[in-house]
Amino acid sequence: MEIPQSIFDRMARSMADRELLLSPRATRNAEYLRRSGHRPEEPVIRPPFSRDADRIIHSKAYSRYIDKTQVFYLVENDHITHRVLHVQLVSKIGRTIGRALGLNEDLIEAIALGHDIGHVPYGHLGEKFLDELCRGHGIGGFQHNVQSVRFLDDVEDCNLTLQVLDGILCHNGEAHDRSLMVEGEADWDSFAEKLGKIKSGGDALPLTAEGCVVRCADSISYLGRDLQDALEVEVIGERDLQDFPENCMALFGIAGRRKVDFSGINRTVLDVLIKDIITMSYDADCIAFSGEASACVAAFKDFNMHHIYENERLLKNEEKIRFMFRYLFDRILEDIKGKREDSLVYEDLINAPWVSPRYIAAAAPEERVRDFIAGMTDRYFEQVFRQSILPARVRSRYRG
Template sequence: MEIPQSISDWMAESMARRESLLSPRATMNADYLRRSGRRPEEPVIRPPFFRDADRIVHSKAYSRYVDKTQVFYLVENDHITHRVLHVQLVSKIGRTIGRALNLNEDLIEAIALGHDIGHVPYGHLGEEILDELCTEHGIGGFRHNVQSVRFLDTVEDRDLTVQVLDGILCHNGEVHDRSLTVEGEAHWDSFAEKLQRIEAGGDALPLTAEGCVVRIADSISYLGRDLADALEVEVIGDEDLADFPENCMALFGITGRGAFGDINRTVLDVLIRDIIANSYDADCIAFSAEASACVAAFKDFNMQHIYGNGRLIANREKIRFMFRYLFDRILEDIGEERRDSPVYEDLIDAPWASRGYIAAAAPAELVRDFIAGMTDRYFEQAFRRSILPVRVRSRYRAGGALP
């Protein structure tokens, strides 16, 4: 059904009024840039960055967020954070900051929803192991932000804007920055240069203020949440909390053990307010010196007491064996053209995979992308399928005929 012209005109005027209130630092919808330009735009109902968020949500890679580890792999608890919840939290935090700073919320949402699509099974441990395997097989290292771009821009060819892809590429929640300023220009040569730099092990900042907001939102989104989850699954206890940084205790107003029960809400409230206060009418997205020092100390605490906790990494070598075995087995399946291998059904012959990508990718690159796209559960199923013998079904069994 066509929208009457009078309604269309009213919507266009309303959008123009909203955009007129945006900060001079905001990215305007009219400035979007797609590589192909082959799909028609209808900016009145679905502006370009809003459309990008839809394209990400409807990608196959996005649907696999649902069973990807955030931190606590192999833990049976429905209340802890999985990757799909993490990206929603980053989007919410980013849009809260962006709304206060009069930035483009559609662009923030699209970047946030797509930023972790490249994460592999078993979180950062899986990324570390896959990085080793990719290097050994001569296809460079592995970085999940590059893989996020690869899934959306190459494997599925979602034809996203350079502003969204740049924000996804340039997120780096593991690095702490007190202040972020925009870097680069909105064209594909600048994007290619950043991609090459990051693939080589470097870093790059986003070309938009919205990308900077997502990067800083990602940086704070998991601090209190990971600590709350660690307490939930009893990975840490009171003896660990005794080492919680004093500057964090002061900034967040923590006076005793009971205050940690609401740590995530407190952390986000304090840090979001701090970012807004220090970024308003500034040429950067930044923390205050006090909050920046607190975030750095908080990350160090989580690294020591949570991410490196012996209970969490107890299965490290078993998981390493699983990755190595599965990588070699799938590579062999491709070399022998075993069409019954899951890599054919779920990637090479899949109708949603770009034919140009499939034709151009080397076998080891196909293996990398297949494993990186797996959920934790699918990874375990694929491993069992490849290593366990298949039972032969017979018409008869001991004691008589099968019913």
């Protein structure tokens, strides 16, 4: 059914009026840039960045978020954060900040939903092992932000806008910046330069204010949540909390209480840091924390690193997982070089109908292995490992 022209015209005027209310530093829908215009667009009903969010959600890579580790792998607890929840939290936080600052919420949503698609099984530990293997096989290091772009731009060819791909590429939740200013030009050559810089181990800032917001929202989203989850699964306890930074205790209103209570830490972190960024970034030429909040975020990240991410209880299976990655990489590479088409890498990547033929034609065997493993969920990774290493059972009728 076609929308009547009178309704369509009113919708177009309403959209134009909303764009007039945006901040001067917001990215306008008309500024979008795609490599290809081969897919028709209707910018009134589905503006370009909203369309990108839809394309990301409907990608195969997005579907696999559902069983990707955020921090705590091999833990049976349905209440802790997985990657699929993390990106939704980043989107919500980013849009809250963006709405207050008059930025393009559709662009923020698309960047947030796609930013972690390149994460591998077992989170940052898996990324570390895949990085070692990629370097050892001569295809360069592995960075999950580069891999996110690779999945969406090369493997599935979603034809996303430059602004969304740039925001995904330039997110960096591990880094901490008090202030972020936009960087680069709105062209594909500038994007290629950033991509090369990050592949070489450097960092690059987003092209848009919306990308800067997502980069900050990424950190805000996991600080308190990871601490809350660590308490939930008992990776840390009261003794660890005695080392919680004093400046964070003060900023989040925990200091001075008769009984120190961390049960609501995530809610408090979100409220305080979101308001801080809005206050410091309103009518400014950057997206920034205050000096006090910035020091707190840095100290909080350091606490989480030492007490959670590097916790012996979390890393006790490290060598087993390293062996699994090494074994699967070598086994899958043998399957590709030997053209064993009964291998799962053919069924779920090389011959899959949703994979871009251009990608298959251009990717070396080692790159296909990298992308196959990087795309796995934790559960599928374990399934493929068991299937590869255990002998197959032969089924027959029972004879008494």
